[in-house]
Amino acid sequence: MKFGVVVFPGTWSDRDCGWVVDQVVGAQLQYLWHKDADLKGCDCVILPGGFAYGDYLRTGAIARFAPVMESIGEFADRGGLVWGICNGFQILCEAGLLPGALIRNSSLEFRCEWTHLMVERKDLPFTSACSEREVIRMPISHGEGSYFAEPAVLSRLEQNGQVVFRYCDPGGRVLPSANPNGSLHNIAGIINKRGNVLGMMPHPERCSEPELGGADGVKLFRSVAGNAMKVLVS
Amino acid sequence: MKATARVIVTPKPVVNDPQGLTVKQGLMTLGFREVEDVRVGKYIEVSLEAETMHEARERVEAMCRQLLANHVIEDFHFELDHEGGKHR
Amino acid sequence: MKATARVIVTPKPVVNDPQGLTVKQGLMTLGFREVEDVRVGKYIEVSLEAETMHEARERVEAMCRQLLANHVIEDFHFELDHEGGKHR
Amino acid sequence: MSLDTVDARRLREVALVPDEYRVIVEKLRRPPNAVELGMLGVLWSEHCSYKTSKALLRRLPSSGEAVLQGPGENAGAVEIGHGWAAVFKIESHNHPSAIEPYQGAATGVGGIIRDVIAMGARPIALLDSLRFGPLPASRRHFDGVVAGIGGYGNCIGIPTVGGEVYFDECYEQNPIVNAMCVGLVRVDRLMRARAEGTGNSLMLVGADTGKDGIHGASFASVELDESSSERRPAVQVGNPFLEKCLLEACMDLGHTDAVVAVQDLGAAGLTSSVAECAGRVPGAGARIDVSLVPRREKGMTPYDVMLSESQERMLVVVQRGREAEVERIFQTWDLTSAVIGDVTDDGQLTVFDGDEVVARLPIDLLTDGAPLRRLAGISPEPPPALHLDSLPPLVDGGQTLLRLLASPNLCSRRPIFRRYDHMVGDSTVVPPGGDAALLRIKGTRLGLAMTTDCNARYCHLDPNLGAQHAVAEAARNIVATGARPLAVTDCLNLANPDRPEVYWELEETIAGLAAACRALEVPIVSGNVSLYNDSEGRSPIHPTPVVGMIGVIEDYGHRLEAGLQHEGDFVLLVGSSHNDLGGSEYLKVEHGTVAGRPPGLDLAREGAVNRLILAAAKSGLLRSAHDCAEGGMLVALAECCMLGGLGVRCPAMRPEAPLRLDAAFFGETPGRFIVSAPSRAMPDLQNLARRHHVEISLLGMAGGEILEFEGQFRLSLTEMRQAWEGGLLQ
């Protein structure tokens, strides 16, 4: 199982994702440079957090044109696993690999804090190690993480069960008070229809060891590491 | 020929504009009670070389579609200037 | 009377504009090699009540000075509209 | 230009005085030209030359077993074990932040990061130390500065893991914005910014040069006045994205041996970075050609280029012939680099504009030539005395506690640090919110603790004792995580030293720092001085010597946090309490006065208490530890409750005379911690305390959701949180 971690200028969660893949999960790790279109045979490509190109103008706006993105698009079309975390989620939306967009937090402030997430689907290669409707704890760290999609798009997402994570309270109730950024429907993460492209604002790589305050994140990495072989590219 | 495009990108009406709300509140607290609504967007000034105004317009339009605005959440429009002249 | 002010706030010419620089580079990589310069600023649309256009202008000017623009690093200008009419 | 003809205005513009001009002419044996005068002006500014403080700073202890690099380089460095060195420094950006809070604070962060990069280290953490006038009047400054620090640190991907903030009238016109950066480097890869090797190339990398901040350094060396906002170019706009690329590229430089040295461009831009870099090598000089400097704007003169303070630039000294290798590394990150000159052995800084020489000055005149200023200090009127007998007795400890918890100086800092990414890097094992932050060093069990501290009210009442308190408090915060204090960086923020009272404060402050650092065996390896925080002479700030301290723990598995952990644990007060209400937050909040002397400080006892806590932590006897600081024992205890989500039941507090009840609850006697321990650890803990000659007393038992002193007051966690969490949101 080989994870690719994409590095854009301005990416900063690359090393954290790499650390978890390599040191915590013990899977194979390959950094992928944004200028290089070659995905080096990776089974799952992670687009990590950061401020690619400073996120000036709009988050992810410039990054999506990098050479590596074209290959990632093709890889996704073939069923390859693509996982956008934070800035990576923003880039996937800009690139059209996921619907909707991420806008300024309703507080207008950057937020770095722990949240609770309801895992709405565990039948995905990214969540198979979670239990049914499990509540997991995970930090966010973003200024523009408020999920937006037009009403029609949103209802299609809901109908298809494409919402994977929702901000909730510790008891699993999806309440406005548990929503840290004003996301529609408390959305924290979504998947494409085919089930191989995941975008999420919270940072699983920051909570994959107990000394960092929690280890729920490692479940997602373990899910992928355990499952990838089954869903692989045709 | 040198042209200058003044691009204005605004959040779509259906998109929440927390920034606009906050600016509005800020203005109200400062005593500008007559303010009814505020929307906040982006202003981008692009100077470019083009053969004709027509070409300039097409290029700027393409820049907006590809990079400057995100059609999911934003609308855009622009004005083109050319050596003092202004064209909508 | 209802008026709408379209305020444009731009970084002062000598002030560093990292956004503009980055957007310019982005446009260049996308193949818009004709781009010579990009400056990024803010666009703020304020709807307000006023007795006269003159009053509206004065109020908006005051809003810009007090809140909308940061005079240390930014310049501003605006246009005023009133029931379809446009006044610079 | 002789002294008669160089007009006074011109001198004032470059912030030189006639006497200094005379020295220049004497040393050069000719009058300087305009470019030279500008270069000397910035380098001889207080900000760059330390002409007022240099002689005093020599009194600070700077050596120690672990010290790899003391003051004099871009940052200090200490060895922390397993072959790692911690590199760190604190710096002020007060004047820019007063005028443009967001950008001033942001570029302050950018600047201190580059200092750490210049040592070859990867920055791993940021901290801040902030002072503002009272809220809500100072909201604009407060919000802008916090947003600016977050804006830069979050974007560049370095966690901001700690800091402090206080509000006081004296900062209304003069906010204090200090930023500290900590980096890591292998001991054998620690770099020094020395322009070694005649003929080696000087490369300028990073941002293009614009007309930003020309005269920024001299600007920071004068009092703010009405016209300050008009001198606009002094405020720069930061580009954290570019700095992130610069950071990564500089880390990549580590893979080549083509690089001799890296020096950041900060205040006084190219002039100071070239002069400093050459000045560290005896006899070395440099030749640079301003026409080779990549520019952002048209129409820049050599003067502009030499004095520009454009951010996000670095000077790299490269072995001759290997420039292309270095250029390629920067290209990878889409950064421009340009060879702008080379190292010479003539001891001169020669500036060309193409073929024409536009300036030629001896390096040592630039870096060391500024005549030191010998000022005289006079101690001011002593502050009003505090007559304890006239203080009314405490009526309702619970209500007083709630008011103290809501005080902006004591309340929860979450509204600040939740706006800072404090987790990126996957190393933050003790996050902000308690005492010091603790970061693990990946690949080892080592933990690195860090904090910034200063109670400037104490310094106002007694600068010498106040400075000692700052060091002692920082040490306690480090110790509260289980880490051993290791070394210090300091930022001396004071008012205008031309006033004898302020100069006296400066002398006393330095004496106090020196005494405390010696006693606690923490050398000062780097620092910064910011004077003239003195808006038009009307409102001098309190002396504010911010202490940034780091410490190590061998195994971060033994770390401690402030919050109570377990129902049924014993909650104890370590250290003894006295009637220390002088200068306390209690006095200010409840009685509206700032009076008396700060608490007495016995540095030997501080050491003993710290050693006890460390020994107990190492033996696993403790479940939590939190130091008592402003607000005293009761505020600290309330914090332990709120942070841990557990109440404490205590019998009534009946202090033995002469200790008063208000002092027992809210007095600020140093050398005290609130700790919790399981009952089975109690015998060992008591033995250990006896061996260290430290008093330890049982306060109560952890559990429930109520903090109670029987018969005196009962408060629920919810009530306390409401007061504590809202204090900054007013």
Ligand SMILES: Nc1ncnc2c1ncn2[C@@H]1O[C@H](COP(=O)(O)OP(=O)(O)O)[C@@H](O)[C@H]1O
């Ligand atoms: N400006 C700030 N930025 C980041 N963290 C801060 C800031 N101010 C306070 N903190 C954090 O909040 C906690 C409490 O701060 P403070 O009350 O100053 O602690 P102490 O009294 O122990 O020094 C610490 O963890 C500190 O690092």
Ligand SMILES: [Mg+2]
């Ligand atoms: Mg503390």
